[in-house]
Amino acid sequence: xxxxxxxxxxxxxxxxxxxxxxxxxxxxxxxxxxxxxxxxxxxxxxxxxxxxxxxxxxxxxxxxxxxxxxxxxxxxxxxxxxxxxxxxxxxxxxxxxxxxxxxxxxxxxxxxxxxxxxxxxxxxxxxxxxxxxxxxxxxxxxxxxxxxxxxxxxxxxxxxxxxxxxxxxxxxxxxxxxxxxxxxxxxxxxxxxxxxxxxxxxxxxxxxxxxxxxxxxxxxxxxxxxxxxxxxxxxxxxxxxxxxxxxxxxxxxxxxxxxxxxxxxxxxxxxxxxxxxxxxxxxxxxxxxxxxxxxxxxxxxxxxxxxxxxxxxxxxxxxxxxxxxxxxxxxx
Amino acid sequence: xxxxxxxxxxxxxxxxxxxxxxxxxxxxxxxxxxxxxxxxxxxxxxxxxxxxxxxxxxxxxxxxxxxxxxxxxxxxxxxxxxxxxxxxxxxxxxxxxxxxxxxxxxxxxxxxxxxxxxxxxxxxxxxxxxxxxxxxxxxxxxxxxxxxxxxxxxxxxxxxxxxxxxxxxxxxxxxxxxxxxxxxxxxxxxxxxxxxxxxxxxxxxxxxxxxxxxxxxxxxxxxxxxxxxxxxxxxxxxxxxxxxxxxxxxxxxxxxxxxxxxxxxxxxxxxxxxxxxxxxxxxxxxxxxxxxxxxxxxxxxxxxxxxxxxxxxxxxxxxxxxxxxxxxxxxx
Numbered sequence: 001x002x003x004x005x006x007x008x009x010x011x012x013x014x015x016x017x018x019x020x021x022x023x024x025x026x027x028x029x030x031x032x033x034x035x036x037x038x039x040x041x042x043x044x045x046x047x048x049x050x051x052x053x054x055x056x057x058x059x060x061x062x063x064x065x066x067x068x069x070x071x072x073x074x075x076x077x078x079x080x081x082x083x084x085x086x087x088x089x090x091x092x093x094x095x096x097x098x099x100x101x102x103x104x105x106x107x108x109x110x111x112x113x114x115x116x117x118x119x120x121x122x123x124x125x126x127x128x129x130x131x132x133x134x135x136x137x138x139x140x141x142x143x144x145x146x147x148x149x150x151x152x153x154x155x156x157x158x159x160x161x162x163x164x165x166x167x168x169x170x171x172x173x174x175x176x177x178x179x180x181x182x183x184x185x186x187x188x189x190x191x192x193x194x195x196x197x198x199x200x201x202x203x204x205x206x207x208x209x210x211x212x213x214x215x216x217x218x219x220x221x222x223x224x225x226x227x228x229x230x231x232x233x234x235x236x237x238x239x240x241x242x243x244x245x246x247x248x249x250x251x252x253x254x255x256x257x258x259x260x261x262x263x264x265x266x267x268x269x270x271x272x273x274x275x276x277x278x279x280x281x282x283x284x285x286x287x288x289x290x291x292x293x294x295x296x297x298x299x300x301x302x303x304x305x306x307x308x309x310x311x312x313x314x315x316x317x318x319x320x321x322x323x324x325x326x327x328x329x330x331x332x
Numbered sequence: 333x334x335x336x337x338x339x340x341x342x343x344x345x346x347x348x349x350x351x352x353x354x355x356x357x358x359x360x361x362x363x364x365x366x367x368x369x370x371x372x373x374x375x376x377x378x379x380x381x382x383x384x385x386x387x388x389x390x391x392x393x394x395x396x397x398x399x400x401x402x403x404x405x406x407x408x409x410x411x412x413x414x415x416x417x418x419x420x421x422x423x424x425x426x427x428x429x430x431x432x433x434x435x436x437x438x439x440x441x442x443x444x445x446x447x448x449x450x451x452x453x454x455x456x457x458x459x460x461x462x463x464x465x466x467x468x469x470x471x472x473x474x475x476x477x478x479x480x481x482x483x484x485x486x487x488x489x490x491x492x493x494x495x496x497x498x499x500x501x502x503x504x505x506x507x508x509x510x511x512x513x514x515x516x517x518x519x520x521x522x523x524x525x526x527x528x529x530x531x532x533x534x535x536x537x538x539x540x541x542x543x544x545x546x547x548x549x550x551x552x553x554x555x556x557x558x559x560x561x562x563x564x565x566x567x568x569x570x571x572x573x574x575x576x577x578x579x580x581x582x583x584x585x586x587x588x589x590x591x592x593x594x595x596x597x598x599x600x601x602x603x604x605x606x607x608x609x610x611x612x613x614x615x616x617x618x619x620x621x622x623x624x625x626x627x628x629x630x631x632x633x634x635x636x637x638x639x640x641x642x643x644x645x646x647x648x649x650x651x652x653x654x655x656x657x658x659x660x661x662x663x664x
Contacts, residue, residue, distance in 0.1 A: 002523040002543065004563045004600035004636055011603065018602030021609050022590075022624045057598040191334040211334065231336045258354075265594040265632050266389040266659075268336035270350030271343065277353050292354045300597050302632070304336055324663065327598075331656065331663040 001200045003300070008197045012054045012074055019061055023326040026065045033088035034081070036061040037071045044095040046164045046173045047071070050102040050157060051086060052109055053078040055196070056217055059153060059296040062327030068161035069102075069325075077196055077299070078218045080108035086116035090125060098126040098170030100177065102156055104149025105133040128170055130177040132156055134186045134307065136245040137214030137222045148216055151257045151307035152184035154295045158328065162321035176318075180309060185245050187238040188305030190215035190261065191228070194298045213237055217261075217298045231268070235275040239306050243283055248308055250284025255319060257307035258290070262297030264304060269293065272304050280308075289319050295327065333532045335632070340529045344386045344406055351393055355658040358397045365420035366413070368393040369403045376427040378496045378505045379403070382434040382489060383418060384441055385410040387528070388549055391485060391628040394659030400493035401434075401657075409528055409631070410550045412440030418448035422457060430458040430502030432509065434488055436481030437465040460502055462509040464488055466518045466639065468577040469546030469554045480548055483589050483639035484516035486627045490660065494653035508650075512641060517577050519570040520637030522547035522593065523560070526630045545569055549593075549630045563600070567607040571638050575615055580640055582616025587651060589639035590622070594629035596636060601625065604636050612640075621651050627659065 005011050016036065020029035028039050050060040051073030060072035071089035073081035090099055099120070103113045110131065117127045134152030141148055160177040168176070190212040193202035203219035206212060211234070214222025223241075248254060258273045260266070273292050280287060288311050296305070309315070322331045337343050348368065352361035360371050382392040383405030392404035403421035405413035422431055431452070435445045442463065449459045466484030473480055492509040500508070522544040525534035535551035538544060543566070546554025555573075580586060590605045592598070605624050612619060620643050628637070641647070654663045 002560050004604050006562045006564050014606045015599045015602040018606035022605050022622050228334050230338045232338050262597040263595040267347045270347040272336050273354050274346045274350035290354050329661045
């Protein structure tokens with residue numbers, strides 16, 4: 001295992017220190033609780049809090065800032081944050097207008113955000129949750145009952161985050177996040193396994209000419225292991241599965257995320273985007289907005305995931321709302 | 333070789349199509365000449381043009397847009413753009429206020445930008461060039477006489493690009509770019525080799541416990557091949573070489589780039605940044621501005637480079653100028 005790290009136990013703490021030092025104008029890390037919050041408090045608004053295991057950077061801590069999250073909780077690598085961390089995050093940023101948890105559907109995350117919610121409700125805090133479950137690959141998985149939460153998380157955090165900035169109520173922000181969640185679908189493919197630092201060897205074996213279709217972001221098994229093929233063929237398989245699932249229909253306008261899994265160079269992601277545009281064009285689906293880059297990763301895994309969101313006018317308008325976070329920055 | 337590509341001959345053309353389709357509000361690709369220009373023409377100003385071999389994405393085409401480049405020319409993978417491409421780029425964007433070429437120091441690039449300059453001067457176009465040579469690792473290399481141009485390119489494109497937006501003259505923008513070039517230094521380290529698509533196997537061999545210090549962005553040899561060590565030790569070696577070269581002195585304020593080589597996950601880059609901050613603190617050097625991410629890459633290589641620029645007030649002010657390109661976007 002070759003990684004740019006020091007002690008294995010310090011990986012998450014040091015990465016958070018690095019993130020907050022590099023982006024001190026935007027975020028602040030609280031080392032004791034491994035929580036990242038905005039550097040400056042916003043005007044009273046519904047606060048959005050997410051979190052999960054580390055190893056998926058920039059998710060979630062890289063999305064804290066104006067127009068997205070108010071706080072994020074970083075668990076150990078591929079391990080849920082604790083209820084204590086989540087409560088700390090809320091205590092740091094709660095402005096009294098209510099709290100929305102954005103939780104990827106993994107059993108540990110569900111459990112810990114639920115415990116935190118009970119504690120906070122006991123303190124009189126108004127908390128709602130959205131459980132993100134956009135991965136069409138498999139139902140029930142290594143750490144998940146139901147569908148896993150993956151790339152759709154980025155769209156939900158962006159769009160709900162923008163809505164909260166406009167002063168929308170907790171119920172309204174939750175409804176919108178639910179609507180995005182209901183209209184977003186994802187599938188990924190791995191060219192290589194990730195290697196968890198504490199384990200020191202690849203999570204799964206994969207032949208020199210093999211890929212795993214429907215991979216999870218922790219290396220959980222997908223739908224099929226097949227021979228390596230072209231970008232266009234991989235796009236046809238995974239985007240095909242995504243389109244057929246919702247289903248997306250001719251005439252739909254979508255936001256797409258072409259997401260690198262951590263070890264994938266940008267030049268390849270643009271080739272995938274080009275293939276995806278052609279594939280969707282053939283299905284009569286129009287790309288209205290897009291992101292191409294590594295936004296939700298699996299350590300050093302090489303591979304790609306494709307996320308499609310059926311857009312409506314409100315989502316488009318909120319997508320275009322400015323955002324200023326360490327990992328996503330847009331203005332016009 | 334597992335890569336998300338289609339036909340090897342189509343890699344660059346398809347990636348440019350993908351880039352320009354994904355960022356059509358910012359850039360436009362001209363397929364015949366493999367040139368990327370801004371989507372909308374700017375008010376008359378000095379135009380900045382760069383280019384080089386592909387395989388280093390997002391450099392250079394990802395830096396076309398407001399506040400940075402006016403056009404970029406994409407050669408084949410690790411191959412210089414031709415004089416024809418460069419002339420096409422100038423013809424597309426020249427507004428009559430003069431043209432500045434930003435050229436990384438590789439023999440092919442130097443030759444082709446020089447030929448283009450002669451052609452353009454024959455047409456009456458006012459052209460100046462800056463040859464970027466910030467890599468302290470080695471003098472004279474596989475494709476270079478003198479020092480290689482690497483991460484410093486990103487700082488030069490950003491700062492000179494901002495200055496050009498303010499209406500500065502060609503001589504003034506060139507002087508500033510020269511000053512940035514004179515004050516910027518870089519060194520990299522590779523954990524793995526890159527694999528050029530047309531070759532299909534790693535460019536160089538490297539043991540499972542070895543790293544190459546001073547690596548070039550095409551996999552050219554560096555200073556030393558050593559056993560894998562910790563992030564802090566790697567930082568001490570490469571940042572030490574960078575600091576000693578200029579030299580950077582106690583009291584200096586610097587901009588730093590912690591740059592992933594294409595296959596390096598962000599979590600590792602933040603650990604490196606944390607180590608770098610401590611290292612520089614120990615030398616009495618203050619980080620005034622920073623970038624952490626994969627900005628100048630070597631296909632799928634895993635590794636990192638560290639760039640330091642000694643800042644002055646003008647550079648800092650121009651660094652903070654808003655920028656809106658596919659790969660770098662900042663506003664306050």
